[in-house]
Amino acid sequence: MGAFGQGNHNLSVADVDDDGKDEIIYGSCAIDDNGTLMYRTGLGHGDAMHVSDMNPDIPGLEVWTVHEETSAAYGYELHSAKDGTILWGTKTGTDNGRGMAGDIDARYRGFEMWSSSGAGTFSCTGTQISTSKPSINFRIYWDGDLQDELLDGTKITKCTGNGSSTLLTASNYEKSMSCNSTKATPCLSADLFGDWREELVLWSSTDSAKLVVFTTTVLTTHKLFTLMHDPVYRLGIAWQNAAYNQPPHTGFYMGDGLANVNMPDIYTPGFGKTKTKVESFHINSSVIYCSNGILKISSSESIHQVLVYSVLGNLIYSNNSIMKSVYLVTV
Numbered sequence: 001m002g003a004f005g006q007g008n009h010n011l012s013v014a015d016v017d018d019d020g021k022d023e024i025i026y027g028s029c030a031i032d033d034n035g036t037l038m039y040r041t042g043l044g045h046g047d048a049m050h051v052s053d054m055n056p057d058i059p060g061l062e063v064w065t066v067h068e069e070t071s072a073a074y075g076y077e078l079h080s081a082k083d084g085t086i087l088w089g090t091k092t093g094t095d096n097g098r099g100m101a102g103d104i105d106a107r108y109r110g111f112e113m114w115s116s117s118g119a120g121t122f123s124c125t126g127t128q129i130s131t132s133k134p135s136i137n138f139r140i141y142w143d144g145d146l147q148d149e150l151l152d153g154t155k156i157t158k159c160t161g162n163g164s165s166t167l168l169t170a171s172n173y174e175k176s177m178s179c180n181s182t183k184a185t186p187c188l189s190a191d192l193f194g195d196w197r198e199e200l201v202l203w204s205s206t207d208s209a210k211l212v213v214f215t216t217t218v219l220t221t222h223k224l225f226t227l228m229h230d231p232v233y234r235l236g237i238a239w240q241n242a243a244y245n246q247p248p249h250t251g252f253y254m255g256d257g258l259a260n261v262n263m264p265d266i267y268t269p270g271f272g273k274t275k276t277k278v279e280s281f282h283i284n285s286s287v288i289y290c291s292n293g294i295l296k297i298s299s300s301e302s303i304h305q306v307l308v309y310s311v312l313g314n315l316i317y318s319n320n321s322i323m324k325s326v327y328l329v330t331v
Helices: 231-241
Strands: 012-014 023-025 029-031 037-040 049-052 062-066 076-080 086-090 099-102 112-115 121-123 128-130 138-140 149-152 155-159 164-169 188-190 199-204 207-214 286-291 294-303 306-309 315-319 324-330
Touching: 012 049, 012 231, 049 099, 062 099, 076 112, 099 138, 188 231, 294 306, 306 324, 315 324
Parallel strands: none
Antiparallel strands: 012 023, 023 029, 029 037, 049 062, 062 076, 076 086, 099 112, 112 121, 121 128, 138 149, 149 155, 155 164, 188 199, 199 207, 286 294, 294 324, 306 315
């Protein structure tokens, strides 16, 4: 009750009120985990929206969305994902059909956002930072930095601060095609291989039963867990089959660096209560076990040094003077 007329041609899912249960963000309204209306902005239907921590200086997640209703008080706006409070926006009086948000410019903290209608590109606080607008379709992590690249159809571009440069033209390979006509969306863009950059999945016009997968070849110095371990991102891949699919986003902001990113609990298949040995192809003289938070190293030679790093590359334990053949570490 109350959600009628407020839904989009897409949805997003996230725990927006920190109660450990997910809510459905459906454009101009949100449905609580118990199935009741959480809030409605009353701004009506739209074709595009994005949900993430777009403004890292305020608590919680935000929703960037555009509206088709010409009478809507805002043609594009940013609102709180928790309670629908409008943070900023502009009345356009038009059917604003497309909108995009992503961290494309490292000079500005938070996301940048723009839409088909409007005067250009804006910062997450609503300040206009450019009179021009990049492509208005998908975002993707492709190169080695922490900013988003842009995906439109079969082309990946990078904003340079003075225009853009093309990183990949996928249509040059296997006659790769995007989906849904003018929407030009991929079959899928997702971190499939687990290095936090994302793969691009298209289809081949020469054989419509064939999928063509593209992955970056750019090295990165940033260490991050696979994006699938972030619940907002993983759900973002799950709802890709919903109508006018929109690009997935993480539930955290990484543009300032990864030092403050919370490490999720990660469990790997085949390693748990019944299998504790850590296989290594690089250590021939030692055997490493891990069980219940205890790391045990047994070696045929004296162990001189033990360094333990998190998946993010942070040093979490160090001992440089061991000189034992068996050593226990509580991690």
